Structure formats: structure tokens, C-alpha cells
Amino acid sequence: MTTTFTLDDMRSIMGGCAGVPDTIDLGDDIGEVSFVDLGYDSLAVLEMAARIQQQLGVRIPDDAVDEMKTPQAAVDYVNRRLAD
Amino acid sequence: MNLTGTRPTARRRTRARPGARPAPRTRRGRRVVITGMGVTAPGGIGVKAFWDLLTAGRTATRAISLFDATGFRSRIAAECDFDPAAQGLSPQEIRRMDRAAQLGVVSAREALADSGLGAAEPPPERLGVTIGSAVGCTMGLEEEYVVLSDGGRNWLVDPAYGVPQLYGYMVPSTIATEIAWAGGAEGPVALISTGCTAGLDSIGHGYQLVKEGSADAVVAGATDAPISPITVACFDAIKATSPSNDDPEHASRPFDLDRNGFVLGEGCAILILEEREAALRRGARVYAEIVGFASRSNAYHMTGLKPDGREMAEAIRAAMRQAKLRPDDVDYINAHGSGTRQNDRHETAAFKSALGDRAYEVPVSSIKSMIGHSLGAIGSIEVAACALAIKHNVVPPTANLHTADPECDLDYVPLTAREQPVDVVLSVGSGFGGFQTAMLLARDQGDTGRRGDHHD
């Protein structure tokens, strides 16, 4: 069974575990905007990664978290791992 | 190896100091000296064991034994081999007190005995208590939670299993209460909880109480016993602690290129602070004088640090101004040196910014390389180490420092303790919440640098 992790899934994880910055609407075209520019710091990204690991059972090593600079990068990483 | 017997018989200065050091001679008002000390640290109980460990450069970090850490990211810690009964606590005291309070009371008793203060000296209403702790009685809170929630099963925890001391665990001020009782203090008592700078801030608070005349002596220090699952897990979550589980003895690597996080520790140090004139009148032995204390906040991030060390540098400058000392006067810097990538870079920059070229000459070391990072307690333990450095004219080393980091390019006293004249010491701390604190100790002017006889 192959599941696909979508940007909407990512949006829901972001808002759910790290809150929504005042300045953005998560429904906007945010895929390629960096987490920093969106208002999410490194702790927020760590929290998102932890929730993804638990919800999808995908292991995300420390280095990979460092590489997840945008929501789309996170989505792509997760889908690559799901396809493995 | 104990280096105290081999120190030089005469003081020698390695560099010229223009004029006499003005600080202690011109400052007005009440002055504050350290006249007693008690330490419970990983690697040994008591001041002597503590200093032996530091001067030998031994590390006390190991696999966690206080609970089963299987499944945790970081499974190492610097633990105290602490048996409360063997340390003289009664069965009721042991039942009533969380481990942090136990460490505190044992160290307070050692410090009071060391100071030579008699009963009712000073009178109880003139004796204060200022204790730092970052996480208070978490260990007790967690142990009781596990029972009340039946292993985390029930949000609506079962009141039938509540122990009488449960509220005492929830309010960390209980630790200050226990220490006030141990010392018979009836003056101002406070628990200071500025996270990982609490141990410096609590001594700073006590220093101010004596200086302003609210107390004549203060039992000041800090204690933390955070090696319990919830605290280990919360640092796991932010990857702040070292995952070097295969090599615990070498896991705490401040300023080393291969450092990968701090190693959680536990412990306590308590100092007796006294108004200097009164201390001298009663013939007290003086370890050192506290000559400066200042704190600043970075207002930047709860855990993140900017690389420039700007606010820590400002705290150092403020403490130096207060002490009327110049960068050239500083003989040793006891660094926060937690061993996280960002911290060690941050404070290296702060030292350079505050002390200029002197930063490259003055020895800097982190005793967290040996006894780990005991959160709120470590600041007081480090001040104790600084006072001992002055007393013995020995700078403790940074253990495990083998590979230089180009971003950390100061003299960190790798591996081996160094004998040298130590008259003025700077100790700094940095903590979650953005707190940055600096404290300056100086050899008391009546002390000629000969070996004292505390704890000898």
C-alpha cells in the first residue's frame, strides 16, 4: 500500500503542532516558502518532523530535518521515504 | 592527583599590572565574602572529592542508572552517587524531600559547618537563604505522577494515591524551605528559578541581600536533580543533549570540534555569603570576595542563541564596571561551556567582545566536561569551583578537548589542570529563556595567596 503525503497534510501538521503565524494563511501557496520566512523556527520544524514520524511511521534522521527548509521539501522527503 | 600541595610558594604575576588593583580597596559600602562551601557533585560527595575530580581532569559522565533509559535518544548523564541515609538524612527527611532538596540540605550542612558559623550566628532574623533551581522537584513530581496516573493511563489522576508532600513537589520553593530549616534561617528566603542561570542568579541574589543590608549572612547556592524520564525526554525532543551513548565518559566535549550536545547532570553547591567586616571580626576564613554580578537577557529566542554573544558580553561588561575591574585583571574564565554547538561559539564571541585581546590570553575552561550540565545547579557549582581556583591557585581543565574548533579559538585549558596565580575569576552562565549572567570573584585583600585551610 502506498500512501501519498500531500502539502495539505503538511499544512495540517504545521498548524496543529506549531501554530499559525500571524502573517500568513496556511492555505496560500506556501510550498516553496522557507519555514523561517513563514515564521517557524528550528524548534517548530523539529516538532513537525516528530509528528510526521509518529503519524506516518517515517523515520527522519537529524540530518534530514536540517535539510527540510520548506514545506514542499518536507513533503518530498516524506514521499521518497514512503516509496522506499 | 591533588595539586594543592605543589602550588608555588610565592605569588608571581605573569604580566605587569599598572598600579594596584583598585577594585576592593575603593568600593564603598558593605562587601560580601564567601566563607563556607558544600558541594554534592557527580564523582563524589563533598568539596574535597569535587576538587580532586576537577584537578585530575576526570569525567563523571556515564550511562544513566537512575532509571531505565532504553528508548531514549540520550542515555547518558553525570549522576551523583548519593545515598541520603549515609549523608545523615533521617528517614522522615528522606521521605519528605525530593532528591534536589536532599542534595541541597546535605550541601547546606557541609557549607555551614565549613564556615564555622555558630548557632544563632548571625541571629536567625539576619540569616537569609537564596537557592536556585531550574526544574525544582521534578523527579518527585514525576514519580508520584506515574502512580497517580497509573503509568500515564488516566488524565484524571487518582487522588487516593496522593502523598502528603505532593504539593511540596509542585512548588519548588519547598527546597528553599528545607534549607532554611537546616540552617535555622528566619530572614529573607527565596528560590530563584531562571533556568540554567539560576545557580549564578541565586548567589547574585544572596550577594545583593547582604550588600543592601537585608541580611548579614546568606546560605546561597543551587540544586537540581533532573535525571528523570520527563526531563531527559524533553531535551531529547530538541536534540540538545549528546547522543554519544557508546562513549559516555567522553560525551561532554565543550569547545571540541566534535561536540554534539550537553550531558545532563545533577548536583548542588551551597555557599555561605557573609558581610566582610563581620566575617573578619569572627575570624572566618575567606575563600573569595564577590565583586561583581550582572545579568542580561537576549530577548531573542527561548533556546536559540545569536552567534555574536552580544547580551552575554553586555552582562560581563556590567559586572566588570561594578567590580571596577579591567579585562587585564581577569585571571580565569569559568565558561558556561555546555558543549552544544551554538553555546560554545556564542560565548567565545562574548568573551572576545567583552574582554578584547585579553580573551586570547586568559585561560577559559568548562567543568561541564567533567560533571555535566546540572541545569540550575551548575552555576553555583561553578562558582564553588572558581572560589577553589582562587584558594588553590589552580585552573581546572576542560576535559575531552582534543580537536580544536576554528570557531572556538581561545585557550580552553585542555585536559590538564594548570597551576597559576588566580586572583580574579569571571564565571558566566547562559540559559533557556535568554538569560545571560556574569559574576566576578576576587581574592580577598587580606588573603596573601597562601593556602587556606578550609576542607584541608
Place this chain on the structure above:
Amino acid sequence: MTEATRRAGPRPVVTGIGVAAPNGLGTQAYWAATLDGKSGIGRITRFDAERYPVHVAGEVSEFDDTEHVPSRLAVQTDHWSHLGLTAADMALQDAGVQPAELPEYEMAVVTASSSGGTEFGQREIEKLWSQGPEYVGVYQSIAWFYAATTGQISIRHGMRGPCGVICAEQAGGLDVLAQARRLLRQDATVVVTGGTDASLCPYGLVAQISTGLLSPRDDPERAYLPFDADACGYVPGEGGAMLIVEDQATARARGARPYGAITGYAATFDPRPEPGREPRSNLGRAIALALKEARVTPEQVDVVFADALGVRESDLAEARAISAVFGPYGVPVTAPKTMTGRLYAGGAALDVATALLAIRDGVIPPTVGVRAADPACELDLVRSAARDGPVRNALVLARGHGGFNAALLVTAP
């Protein structure tokens, strides 16, 4: 600050008040309710407290965490910090302080907390024990510990001065004001201070129950009756107050109108109670020292805001301490906390806010619920209705679990 004023010592004044109390969110709502004798004590709604022996508490029911705190900040902080951040915002606004315009190192934050982020902590510790360590969230490391509120206020407003956190249970709410004053004598010019507490979650409540001091009564009007012959313990609450403390000269220079000045303070500690011997209280010494420092005679004190634990022996000890200084029935005494429950560190800070409002409006707010004053407590208790009359000096008392005593005098500007 000039060298001359530094030598003479600044006169610390309170220029801003922010309140998050069970009977009113915001200073105006709180003060109106308090003068009317309207209580905020009611059935616990934050969780199902049915199985516990305590069913009533003072909840800040109007407070909506998601409405009052920005979402990104709300996820990483406990309810206790939400209340503190909100009160700090209100206080800064009230004082007219624009942090961006002030020197960063001269602004400090010193808050009191007695129990930290208890509810957040219970949620995370539950995840740990029910699911495993990897389920503990990243924010546990910054939300639960006692320094969270101070740190977050400092970050939110760019305050880079000497920040601090004091824990002395209820007494901590006064100790922080003394620390704020100390900082004004050093490098600070504006200090955000005060405290909040919020431990109305199951584990927090059970911990509070363990002292045996909580009222078991379900009737909100009869549950918390300090100095009453029918006293049966206290009602716990959540919330507190934040205050802006600055030097009178700098406050004047920017045209701010102070509520009052902090003119006296002292902290003492009780000796360890010994079995079979009557406990000795040092509260009276704290009162005497605070008045002495302010150079105010007992006759000049217009009202005492009592600690009012609602436990007979404690009430008696406090009444004796007050009578020893002021004489029996010698000074109006009140406990508006009968309308909020005990808010611990937040409670003492709220009492200071209330005392300052009493000074501003020349009216002493009432103690509600007390019908049959305990004759052993020789106090002129301001009961049932507010009492008009000029208030120039107001004394606030606070005792913290384990032996802490603090007394703070505020004086009309």
C-alpha cells in the same frame, strides 16, 4: 538616571496594571466586580473534577487562550504563561510604555511563579508514560519550567535587562516587586513584574489537595471564609496581575501618572514547626520592618490586604500579627481574594494591584462571604460592601507555603 538621583535612590512607582482574574479580565472589569463584591468562584470547568474532593475554584472563564495569545506563541506556552503574557500586555499599554523606544538593557522582567506550567506538563508527561519518550513535544523544555513567563515576556517586548524569576508560593508575588525596586537602583528604568499561576488541571488540583488546606465545600459562597468562625480552608484559583514599575522621575518625565509608590517591603521566614509546640510566625516582624522602612506609623496605614488563608490557625496567627502592630480592630482589613480564590504568586501581585486601585479611588474593596467573624480574630474586617474613605497607605501581606512571609507597603503618589 542622573548620578544624583541614583545616589538618593529612585522612588519606585507603579505606572501600569494588567489583571487576569477569575472575577474580571482587564483592570476595569476586575475592579468593578471587586467593588461590587462579585465573585469569580464557581464549579471547576477546565476538566471533570467530579471525582475529586474539591469542586469549586476561581477560573478566569472569560479568557480564551487562542484569542488572547498569538497562535505560534500559544502552542509553546502553558495557560499560566498565556495569562501572564496577556496581563503584561495590558500593563504596558496601561502605562503607555513603548518598549521599542526605550534602551533595551534598561528594561527588565521579573515574575513570580509558584508552580510553573502544570497543565502543559501533565499533557507531556502523559504522552511520555502512555506512548513513549519520542512523543514528548519540543515545547515541554520551554513551557513547563518556572522561567517560561519571564522569558517569553522578555522576548515579546525586546526587554534585555536583568530578568528574573522568584518562587516563594504566594509570597513570591510581593518578592518580585522588591526585586524590581532593587533593579531600579541599578541599571533598570522600567520593570515588568508581578505574577500569575494556573494549576487547575487534574494533577495540579490533586497536588493542591495534598496539603489538606483546600475547602471541601461545594457552595461557592460558603467555600472560602477567612477570619470566619466557619472557615474551612481556601479555594484555589488561577490568574494574577502584572505591574509596570519605574522610577518616579522617569515616569514623570514621560508624563505617566503613577498609581502609587512602593515605599516599604520586608521578607521573613518562619521557623520549622515542631510537634507539640505552637508554631511561631514571623509575619509580624515583616510588617514592622516594612513600615519602618517606609517611615510610616501604624496609624498612617489605611488598609491591610490580608493573606487570609481561610484555615483557622493561620487566620489566627495573621490576625495576631496584624493586631500586634495596629492594635485590636485598629486598621481596616480586607481580603478581596475571597472573590477569586487564592492565586498563589498571582494572588499577591493582584492584591498589590487592588491596593493601588483602592488608593486611586479612595475605596476599600470588601471581603465577601464572611457572616460570623471569628471573635478570636480581632480585626476590623471590611465585610459585605466596599468602604469609602481616602486610602494613602495600603499594606499587602502574603504568606507562602512552607514559611515564607512578605509585607509590602504602597503609598499614594
